[in-house]
Amino acid sequence: MKVSRLEITANYLILGVFALIVLGPLGLILTRALGPQSASVGREGRLLHWENFADAWEIGRFGQYLLTSVTVALIVVVTSVTVSILAGYALGTMRFKGATFFFYLFLVGIMVPTEAFIVPLYFDLQMLGLTNTVWGVALPQIAMSIAFGTYWMRAYFRSASGAMMDAARLDGAGTMRILWQVLVPNARPAITTLVLLVFLWTWNEFLIPLVMSPNGSVRTAPLGLAFFQGQYTQGTALLAAGAVMVALPVVVLYVVLQRHFLRGMLTGVSAH
Amino acid sequence: MADVATAGRGAATRRGRGAARHPGRLGRAWIPYAYLAPALLLYGLFLLVPLVRAGQFSFFEWDGLGASAFVGFDNYLAVVQDERLRDAFGHALVLVFFYAVLPLAIGLVLAALLTRAKVRGIGFFRTIIFLPQVIAMVVVAVTWRQIYAPDGPLNGLLRLLGLDALTTAWLGDYTWTLPAVGLIGTWVSTGLVTVLLIAGMTRVPGELYEAVRLDGAGPVREFFAITLPAIRGEITVALTLTIVAALKTFDLVYVTTGGGPGTSTTVPSYEVYRRAFELGQVGEAAAIGIVLTILVFGITAVVNRIGDRS
Numbered sequence: 001m002k003v004s005r006l007e008i009t010a011n012y013l014i015l016g017v018f019a020l021i022v023l024g025p026l027g028l029i030l031t032r033a034l035g036p037q038s039a040s041v042g043r044e045g046r047l048l049h050w051e052n053f054a055d056a057w058e059i060g061r062f063g064q065y066l067l068t069s070v071t072v073a074l075i076v077v078v079t080s081v082t083v084s085i086l087a088g089y090a091l092g093t094m095r096f097k098g099a100t101f102f103f104y105l106f107l108v109g110i111m112v113p114t115e116a117f118i119v120p121l122y123f124d125l126q127m128l129g130l131t132n133t134v135w136g137v138a139l140p141q142i143a144m145s146i147a148f149g150t151y152w153m154r155a156y157f158r159s160a161s162g163a164m165m166d167a168a169r170l171d172g173a174g175t176m177r178i179l180w181q182v183l184v185p186n187a188r189p190a191i192t193t194l195v196l197l198v199f200l201w202t203w204n205e206f207l208i209p210l211v212m213s214p215n216g217s218v219r220t221a222p223l224g225l226a227f228f229q230g231q232y233t234q235g236t237a238l239l240a241a242g243a244v245m246v247a248l249p250v251v252v253l254y255v256v257l258q259r260h261f262l263r264g265m266l267t268g269v270s271a272h
Numbered sequence: 273m274a275d276v277a278t279a280g281r282g283a284a285t286r287r288g289r290g291a292a293r294h295p296g297r298l299g300r301a302w303i304p305y306a307y308l309a310p311a312l313l314l315y316g317l318f319l320l321v322p323l324v325r326a327g328q329f330s331f332f333e334w335d336g337l338g339a340s341a342f343v344g345f346d347n348y349l350a351v352v353q354d355e356r357l358r359d360a361f362g363h364a365l366v367l368v369f370f371y372a373v374l375p376l377a378i379g380l381v382l383a384a385l386l387t388r389a390k391v392r393g394i395g396f397f398r399t400i401i402f403l404p405q406v407i408a409m410v411v412v413a414v415t416w417r418q419i420y421a422p423d424g425p426l427n428g429l430l431r432l433l434g435l436d437a438l439t440t441a442w443l444g445d446y447t448w449t450l451p452a453v454g455l456i457g458t459w460v461s462t463g464l465v466t467v468l469l470i471a472g473m474t475r476v477p478g479e480l481y482e483a484v485r486l487d488g489a490g491p492v493r494e495f496f497a498i499t500l501p502a503i504r505g506e507i508t509v510a511l512t513l514t515i516v517a518a519l520k521t522f523d524l525v526y527v528t529t530g531g532g533p534g535t536s537t538t539v540p541s542y543e544v545y546r547r548a549f550e551l552g553q554v555g556e557a558a559a560i561g562i563v564l565t566i567l568v569f570g571i572t573a574v575v576n577r578i579g580d581r582s
Contacts, residue, residue, distance in 0.1 A: 094307075
């Protein structure tokens with residue numbers, strides 16, 4: 001294909017402009033996170049104010065929020081991925097009555113907006129005494145992640161299992177051994193993608209922790225950030241530092257393991 | 273969905289052969305259900321049951337504490353009659369423009385230019401423009417609130433360009449706040465759409481272009497005759513993802529405007545939250561949630577139907 005020098009130059013220009021539009025706001029927040037907290041601190045003349053992060057961690061209580069986020073994310077990822085592997089295994093490799101029905105049942109969960117079921121769920125969990133606990137925040141997200149996870153693992157097991165399973169079956173292996181010793185080790189890339197996506201969604205989730213912990217005792221990092229914005233109005237340095245701390249874990253994972261994120265978010269979720 | 277169904281049939285035949293070879297397993301018909309049970313239990317208890325209960329809630333008037341009263345379809349009528357709710361759904365449609373239509377237009381031009389001329393650094397560019405997709409919406413909202421602040425960088429830039437007349441309180445203005453919030457959505461979803469479209473366009477075989485070029489077609493006709501039909505699938509996926517995201521907008525509005533000024537940026541999700549947990553109108557909140565779900569399923573079905581028709 002012949003393309004003129006002019007067009008190539010124009011393309012680089014367009015690439016640059018769009019990259020700037022995306023990076024500009026992120027650069028702004030990073031700059032403010034490292035800027036002085038007040039004019040008097042600014043007169044000290046230091047360029048980078050790393051103490052903002054320590055202050056946000058303590059004064060903004062982001063240390064505590066991040067710990068809550070890690071706890072919730074760990075519970076959601078471990079539970080939902082394990083359970084999804086089991087269910088995806090059944091739906092993807094076994095033939096039984098109702099398999100198609102169950103598949104569509106899980107598909108519903110991928111599409112349903114949280115707003116649709118969160119209202120009754122809140123009142124039910126409140127009755128069970130689960131609101132304002134880590135479980136109240138984690139369980140609805142486990143349910144949502146299972147819908148996607150089962151769908152995702154089913155698709156993987158269906159495409160990849162045939163020959164491997166036949167060989168294992170001839171060896172007389174039971175279904176459990178086939179799953180954990182033959183299929184799962186080979187499924188590592190698919191499982192990694194699932195773990196990353198569930199982590200991303202749980203880490204960034206806002207509505208569920210907002211509703212499920214009305215007294216704020218189980219406040220995840222994004223929630224802590226939203227409330228900090230409302231309460232702390234002196235300057236933007238600590239707010240920006242908090243925002244960076246909320247975004248950083250996911251951004252680092254994304255930069256390092258980009259392939260997984262793209263594969264999951266472009267093909268996986270699109271399946272519905 | 274059609275793809276899923278056909279694939280399912282093919283797999284059933286394959287699995288059928290496997291079962292025939294192992295007749296001894298027929299006696300253990302419960303095994304698949306045992307594997308399915310934990311997932312079904314958690315998913316059922318914490319998503320399906322509350323979803324059905326939301327349907328039930330939506331026919332009652334309840335303040336969340338006291339007794340409830342059956343009101344039939346009144347809560348659904350409110351969605352049509354209550355001006356604030358009508359506005360909320362209207363705003364969601366405006367957001368669809370900013371989250372889905374505008375990014376699709378930008379993405380198509382961007383992807384077409386970038387796949388035509390093989391420039392270096394596309395991988396790096398892809399990494400950057402996709403970045404807003406992984407950042408928590410709250411962080412995005414906090415960032416843009418600062419950009420839109422009366423003495424923030426946006427107004428600063430306008431003054432620098434001598435456009436003082438255009439400066440305004442972007443998040444405090446009845447006319448400009450909804451588009452300002454919408455543009456944050458455009459910022460978030462353009463990367464996703466563009467990356468999807470680039471992937472689709474690179475898959476179009478080069479020979480297809482040779483043929484129309486021999487007919488003397490220019491780049492524009494080439495785009496409409498070859499590229500656009502070939503990436504129908506990607507456009508469908510992009511629209512589904514972004515439209516659903518627009519309809520479900522919550523964090524962004526909660527953090528940037530709280531639905532204001534007045535009711536100028538309120539959206540269905542925000543009304544669900546406000547009515548259920550602040551105003552004690554639980555039945556109405558449930559009804560809004562159900563309407564939103566029907567809307568999401570309906571639009572997804574329509575977009576996919578149009579996309580499949582090629």
